[in-house]
Amino acid sequence: MPSSPSALASHPEDLHPSLWRASQLARHHARTLDTGYAALSAELPGGGWPVGALIDLLVQQAGVGEMRLLAPALGATGGIGGIGNKRPIALVQPPHVPNGPGLDYIGVPLSRLMLVKAAKTVDALWAAEQILRAGSCGALLFWGQHVQTSSLRRLHLAAQSSDTLFVMIRPLAAAKDASPALLRLALRSCGDGLSVDIVKRRGPLRTEPLSLPLQPTPVLFSRHARTARRPLAPVAARGLQAEVAA
Template identity: 55%
Template sequence: MLAPEHIHPSLWRATQLARSATRGVATGYAALSAQLPGGGWPAGALIELLLPHAGIGEIRLLQPAVAQLDRDHPIALVQPPHMPHVACWQGWRLNPSQLLWVAPERPMDALWAAEQILKHGSCGALLCWLPRVRVESLRRLHLAAQAAETLCFVMRPATAAQQASPAPLRLALSPAPGGLSVQILKRRGPAVAQPLLLVFESSDHASVDRHPSTQPALRRDAPSLVS
């Protein structure tokens, strides 16, 4: 009798991690990568990061993966809650000229921009902040992500954990000493009972992940490209 994973890559046993047709992008955290199908962040899929508030370390979490991307491919930031901190990106060995900063006038424009970025397929990663979004819109983003090789991260409020989502990978993040506590809410594999503690490398540079009250508000007339 054939094992489910040999019948179709989308099938897997409930007691084991799903197999991925392609290897994921390394997260930079061995404990986290070991818990993800493909051993890393899946390209071509919607990944949800659920936060109690912006600026708890979500960019630091993604920095190791983003640093691996081809420098010819932009990193799109759609509707970030704060102005990107260029000096901080440089301190993390990231190229600020890669940043494509999209500051839409309306929330619905953010969804449209994110979908177009995925359909175009020219960006190495998409980081999109969606405080409010309908499941139908998330489904459209996931379908668009599946047709591309872009790393697609959507940041949503922690309260969204109780809502349905088409995202195959959902992580709930919360602050922890020196890093983040990461609870895997959904993955293609068995449930994970205990959260993971991820500790960030120390840095002498100011952090871009700050509480909203300590960071200037995003200007609506901001340029699209930060350099």
């Protein structure tokens, strides 16, 4: 450990791993997943998506490209914790029916997906918390509209006990609300990809958006999407005990 105050100021992480200088990206986050986009990974503490923490993706509209953005990381979640490559990916309250061929095209096969639909937001929140506490899924994506900060904090705490990639996908308007998320990105469609604004990160402010090209794909979410040969099995939110305890 540095012995002088000036040395501590230059290397605050030596005083405590959760400290960082405001002019630099935080170095401490033991678990990250590469985003698959070099320009984005270079702007994130630890060089990727934080695992075991809340990530906020604030979207112009559902289906703007969030699945394609997350696809490289979703493909890598199976190996986290040495559990193999078959850990499921939970989709909680997706906006429309997920399209099997489209998801398979980006490397997210239906065999790994678990769809959770609930009539009430409180039930969806309960289901997401149980999934996180069980740690049975490699990733959890939750499309939410109006979620209270207290509920976000509860989910963030549950995520910290897991090695799950946990992403809340919410409207752009939620950017003005407080959030315990370690990382918050605002996504807008832009040409053949996404314009990404970094709303919050453990590091300096970035005023200019990132422009990320996305690979064109078949539709991923649609009101009239055709399912693949092996359709998703909807899971009732209050009936998840057996699923998450497995």
